[in-house]
Amino acid sequence: MTTEQVEQVEQVESGGPVESVEQAETAPALPPVPAKPSRKPLLWAVARWTAAVLVLGGVGAGTALGITSMERTEVPGLATESDGRWAYPEISLPALPADAPRPFTEGNTGEIHYADLRKLLLPAPAGATPDPKLNGGWVGVDQFLSQYRKDDRIELSEPLAESALRHIAARGWTMPDGTTTRIHLLRFNSVAFAEAFKDDALKAGAVDGPLLDGVEGVQVDGEFPSEIRVPYTVPYAFVELPQNADQTRWAYLQAGDTLAVITQTRKGEALEVPFHQTVALQNQLLG
Known part of the structure; x- marks a missing residue:
């Protein structure tokens, strides 16, 4: 038995490799197995993002719920100024006399506003300069x-x-950018008189009605x-064209026995967002 054969027998008895010396010398060396990366960083990242999504989802759901669950008497002030809207104060419907219904509720077939008409005027937004002549009180026909x-x-x-007009309430203000609101x-x-004046005299549904002073x-x-828009009411909105040194937008709103006339004038262009x-x-407030 050669020396080589003796070494192979010893390797078999000791549980070692059985390949020949030639095989051991010619077999290619295997590359080292890389260590298995830890998944902890990945899991932590997933957990953090999942938590963030849940938080944002909760905030969005809460906001949507808050908007959809608003009571009818809590009219939003729409105080977001980033898109040009004005910062109106929080608005709510005025109190009614005892047992008096709202204009469009069951039992009020005449669609009558029992609240004080002056309390139904929209308040001026933040930063406005009030018009002392139109301070939220009563005005005469000539002023209108x-x-x-x-x-x-x-x-x-x-x-x-001839329309059995009872009274007129008015408010006006001017904003820092020069926009004047009336x-x-x-x-x-009755609602019949209000509707007749809107349709026959003002011709609110057409463009051939009476024009505001200075409008061509x-x-x-x-x-x-x-x-x-508000149920049971229809706004009729107009814009002055061609535009002069200043521009006017105006709208008619009939809500039962009451008619609103809203005008906004501004040098250059009367902006659409605050008007709407x-x-x-x-x-x-009227609906």
Whole structure:
């Protein structure tokens, strides 16, 4: 037995490798097996992102719930200023006399506003300079008509005299950018008189109605968002065209026995966002 054979026998008896010396010398060396990476960092990252998503989801759900669960008497002030909206104060519907219903509730077939008309005027937003002549109190017919062209004042005065108009409340203000807002609320003896004055005298559904003082042409405001409208009321919005040194936007709102006339004038361009916001909030108070 050769020396090589003796070494192989000893390796077998000791449980060692049985390949020959030639095989051991020619077999390629295997690359080292890399250590298995730890999954702890990955798991921690997943956990952190999952927690963040859950938190954000909870905040979003809470916000949506808060918006959809608002009571009808809590009209939102829409105080977001980043998109041009004004910072209106928190608004709520005024108290009613004992046992008096809201205008569009069961039992109020005449759609009558029993609340004090002055309490239904939209308050001025933050930063506004109030108009001392339109301070939220009562005004006369002549003051209301003064915002129209002279020829149109004459045409409107007669139907107003025949319309069983009860009274007019008004508020006005001017914003730092020069936008002037005027709101007039006209209450009639019945919804029929209010509707007749809106349709026949003001011609709210067309562009050939009476024009405001200084306005030469008019176009229907087709951009008024339908999602902010109030049930049982319809806004009729207009914008002055062609535009002069300043521009005016205005709207008519009929809510039962009450008609709102809202105007906004600004040098250059009357901005769309605050106008729509103002109309929507006044509509909420009347509806």
